[in-house]
Amino acid sequence: MEDEYVDVTPWLAQKWSAISSHTSQLEGERSLPALLARLDQARRDRILSTEYFTRTGAPLCFPRSCKRAAGLRARHDCSPLSNG
Numbered sequence: 001m002e003d004e005y006v007d008v009t010p011w012l013a014q015k016w017s018a019i020s021s022h023t024s025q026l027e028g029e030r031s032l033p034a035l036l037a038r039l040d041q042a043r044r045d046r047i048l049s050t051e052y053f054t055r056t057g058a059p060l061c062f063p064r065s066c067k068r069a070a071g072l073r074a075r076h077d078c079s080p081l082s083n084g
Contacts, residue, residue: 002055009049016048 008015016036020026025033036044 004053004055006051006053007049008051009045012045012048016044019048 019033020037022033025031026037028034036047039047
């Protein structure tokens with residue numbers, strides 16, 4: 001198994017909007033959305049800006065048209081799903 005991480009900083013606003021749209025979760029004491037809502041934005045952004053994964057199977061390959069995936073393609077020996 002191999003650990004991976006992806007910088008999702010370009011999608012922070014969209015990610016936080018999706019998380020915070022679950023208002024019942026924001027009202028709790030111990031739910032992750034409630035804990036994140038109590039943090040200042042800089043700390044919350046630092047936590048949400050990276051997503052972590054554990055690879056358990058074959059490498060995931062991305063189409064060449066996905067410019068943001070170029071770094072992932074470069075780190076793995078795989079053929080793109082399409083040349084698009």
